[in-house]
Structures are given as structure tokens and as C-alpha cells.
Amino acid sequence: MSDNFVEVQGLRKFFNVGNNRILKAVNDISFSIKQGETLGLVGESGCGKSTAGRTIIRLYEPTAGSVTVDGVEVTKLSKSKMKAQRRNMQMIFQDPFASLNPRMTILDIIGEALDIHGLAGSRAERKRRVEELLELVGLNAEHASRFPHEFSGGQRQRIGITRALAVEPKFIICDEPISALDVSIQAQVINLLMDLQKKMDLTYLFVAHDLSMVKYMSDRVAVMYLGKIVEIAKSEDLYANPQHPYTTALLSAIPVPDIEDEGRKERIVLQGDLPSPINPPSGCPFRTRCPAATERCAQEAPELRETRPGHLAACHYA
Amino acid sequence: MSQEMNVNVTPGAGSNPFEKIGRDQNGGERIVRKSLTAWQNIRRNLYENKLSMVGLYFIIAIALMAIFAPWVTGLITGYNYFANELANANQPPSWAHWFGTDDLGRDMWVRTWKGAQISLFVGIAAALIDLVIGIVYGGIMGYFGGKVDETMNRIAEILYAIPYLLVVILLMVVMPQSLTTIIVAMSITGWINMAWIVRGEIMRLKNQEYALASKALGAGSMRIIFRHLIPNAMGPILVTLTLTIPGAMFTEAFLSFLGMGVKSPVASWGTMIDNGRQAMTTYPWRIMFPALFLAVSMFALNVFGDGLRDAFDPKMKK
Ligand SMILES: Nc1ncnc2c1ncn2[C@@H]1O[C@H](COP(=O)(O)OP(=O)(O)OP(=O)(O)O)[C@@H](O)[C@H]1O
């Protein structure tokens, strides 16, 4: 057995979008995360990050592939075993305004986690536990009786975090937890997540659509394009030596603070739009927008291979 | 993510680029503004709609009269809805008989309110049966989708296509002529409309992140449907419910008019209208009062239902 806490193998999620058309939202991705580690998952909007996250914790049934969390193969679990396994893995959602039921109080939203798994013996204990959790994420215990609409985006996101923590999970998928928040609030939430990680030895899959925040959070980063992982490496290594042209383009989009550096680095603007995941290009999925694409890229799909020690990229020319 | 944020991130910075913000500085986490809950908002919208409030008052008044008038009148005058008093037949409205008397000398005032009892009861009972069946059937159709939805929807469509009167007449053959039969007959096809409304709402809501979050916590389908989705679909459900009542009241009157209604001496507005029609020109009060109250209550319920719909419609919010 490896010491990987999370192991994703050949995961696919296809949606049937009618008229016999198949949308390959997640198309054969594999990666692993060690205990206590954060893996960043980046890619532009629509590349399948949320679908990947939702399939990993089995909110969607995978089309193919396997997911192992804490030594348990999740994709094959029966209903009752899956319910128990859900205590191990949780998700924090992208939209803090849609992720809390507007008809329920905070007490009930968080309390539901306790109810489902029978974690609170009495109503008083339930309330006490919820208040404890609220304080843990920096909210007031008295907030428990309020409804979601009374909170700001940042506060709501903290409530979402509290709900996930209520079942004491070891693995949390953070699906762009800050992209809907004000810039001034983003750092608070990030710091909270990192604090909690240290305190509770959490393992994160941290999804984002640009590289700057991911870099700050993650030990390793996977770059996703059109349902596939095109590069995966240690954070510093990925930033210092991007191997895939798509990663290079994403990195060039991060503004650099000092002026000298700015001059050195030229911004690569990608041509065209993300191709449709219903009709992906032949060969390399990125070739239609790649500045270095050749004949070979159209013929042959590049495999994810080690181009530097511990650094995988899916490009013929990496 | 915005640009300002990115600027803060120094590549390879060892120091923490984010200032950590602690909890509740200067009471910043406290919620000052007491904002309105969704229901308070709806109530306010409703209050502002004068016509619909008038409708509501009418309904309440008629319901109160239906409950108390026959009983109180009986206490004071000794009139009841069933005892014949042929010597007193076909009296026009007077101080003794406010609404006159019918062909058997029964007090029309008492009979009108007795009729209101039956008519309202039929309307409300039919609407509630529609509500229960519609919510369960529509909730399951909408949530599970796919083959389940297709099959259940086909069944509903077939039922819906059967001419309604045919169902009633066939049912009258096998069941005794009674209130129960009328209500059952109405419910056989009546719930379908509600089921479709619920189905649409559930389909719209089921991929909301709060429903996914609940699933991620381990909640079963029934919990998600009935705790999370249905409460959030309550607006359209209530509106449909309100608008079902006048429809059912009219159907009952219509069936009574065709001679399939409740048996004498029990009165409903429908049977009273049917009875009064035979002497419409000579003793107009016998048809006038039940017809007037049937029309007024249907109008009031429709106006109130429309107002409710507007109150729930977010586009109407100021
Ligand atoms: N339930 C679904 N049915 C059909 N197609 C879907 C479904 N969910 C997602 N998709 C499609 O799958 C693709 C990937 O979507 P996904 O939400 O995973 O992207 P994302 O990377 O999370 O984007 P974003 O940054 O906007 O959140 C998109 O083309 C989307 O339209």
C-alpha cells in the first residue's frame, strides 16, 4: 500500500446531453494526494473541475475509474457503506449563496450533518456542538438561530465550511471556495482553511480557476484542460519550470509585482475558445490553441509522462 | 479572481502575503441589520396587493359564516337545513327568512351557509389530496429523472388524457352517490397538474448546491426531496393549491347540476343552484343566493391565488 490518502485512477464522468451526444466532462484523470497535503486543481471555466470534485465524492456516479479514500474504494460502495464513508470526505461549494438552504436556520443546516450520522444525542447537545463549530470558524454562537440571507458572502462560506467539518472529515474538496467572494474576504477564508488543515490534519483537493491562489495553498498542483490533466507537479516546480504550453499560458496571465520581472515575461494570450467537450479535438486536446502545435499533435494523443523528476506533463514536446 | 489579489502574491515568497484577520474585530461579525425573511417579504408583497387582500378577507368571512352561521341561526330561530315546512314554501326574503325559503319551506339562509360548508369542504379536500399525491409523485419524478421520470410522466399523461366526465360517470356506477365519490372522482386526475408543477420545481432545484451538500453529508433522496427541495418549491405549490380550490368547488357544483351531487336534504351550492333553476323566474332568490356566493368565493380565491403568485415572484420585489 502506498501512503496516498486519496487515489484517483482513470476517473471519467460523461454526461448524456440528448440526441446521443456525450459530453466528456471528466475524461480519464488520475492523481493521488498524501495525508495532510493540498493538491491544487486548476483550469479555466468549464474544463470539468467541479464535475471532477463531485464525481470523486460521488455526488455524481462515475462513468469509469476508481477513487480510493483512506484505503476505501469509494466508487463501489453500497448505499449504507457509502453513507458511513461520507463522514470521511466532504465538499465546500463554489457559490456561498446557493450552497445554504434559504429556508433553514444555520442551526439546522449544520445540525443536519449531526442528524444524518447520529452524532448528537439530544437537542441540547446538537445545539452546543453547532455553536462550538461556529466558534471554530470564527462566527458567533448566537448566529445559529439566523437564516442564511442574514449573512455576508464570507460568513456564508464559513458556514459552508462548518457544515463540512461537522462530520469530522479527513478529506475535503474545496470547489473554488473563494472565487465568489470579495477580494478582502478571500484571504480570510484561505487562512481559515489553512489553519483548519494544520489543526485537524486535513487533506485538501483545492479547486481554482487561476494559479495564483492555488500556489499559495497547494503542495502540488494539477492543471486540467478539457476534462484531462495536462500537467501535475510540485507547486514550486510547476511555477519555475512549466512543461506544458497551457500551463505556461496560465502562468503568464498572473500579473507579476515587480516591474523588472514584468518586462522579462511576456503574456501569452490563448487563441480561440475552449473547444466543446462534446466534440473534443483529435489527438492532443490543447492543439487547437497551442502555439507550438504540429501535425503529430493532431494524430496522436500525448500521454501524461514524467518529463522531470516528479513532474508529469502530457505534451509531445515537453 | 481579481487582479488586486494576484498582485499581492509574490512569487516564491516565504512570508505570509495575507494579513491574518481574527474573529469579531470591533464586532464586525455581528449582524446589525435585521433583514426580512423570505416569508416576511412575501407577506409584505401580499399586503400591498389590495385586491388580493380583499379576496382573502372574503374567503375568511365566507369560511367563518359557513362554520358558525347554521349553528348560531339554529340556536336563535330553530331553523335547520333539513326540516320541511311546506306551509312556508317559496317565501321571498323577509325579516323572518333573510334569504327566503325553498320549495320545501326550508330557510335559504341556513341552507346557503350549510351549502358553503359542503362546497368549501369539497374544494379544500380535493386540493389537499392533489397536494399530497402531487408532491410525492412530482417530487419523485423530478428528483430521480431519467427512466423513472419518463415512465411516471407517461402514466400521468395517459390519465390526463382520459375525459374527465367519463371517469366521474364510471365511478358513479361503482360507488354510491356521495361526497366521498365526488372527491375521489376529482382526485383521480386532479393531482396531475400539481405533480407537474412540483416536478418542474424539483428539476430546477435538485442541482442547487445546498441539495448537493446535503447529499454529500449522506442524506437520502427522501430527506433531500422533502426537507430541502419541497420547502423551497412552496411558493408555486401554494399558488397552485389556492387556485385548485375554486376549480374543485366549481366541479362539485357542475356535477351537482348534472344530478350527480350530494343527496338531499344535504345541500351544496351546486345542488341548490340545480334546485333553484327549476323555478328561476318565479322564485329567483332560490338560485340567486347560492349562485352569488359560489361566484364570489371563486372570484375571491382566484384573486387571492393570483396575488400570492405575484408575491412569490421575485421580479415583483421592490
Ligand atoms: N449535470 C450536467 N449535465 C450536463 N453537462 C454538465 C453537467 N455538469 C457539468 N456539465 C458540463 O461539463 C463541463 C464541465 O463543467 P464543470 O462545472 O465541471 O466545469 P468547471 O471547471 O467547474 O467550471 P467553472 O470554473 O465554471 O466552475 C461543462 O461543459 C458543463 O457544461
Ligand SMILES: [Mg+2]
Ligand atoms: Mg466549477
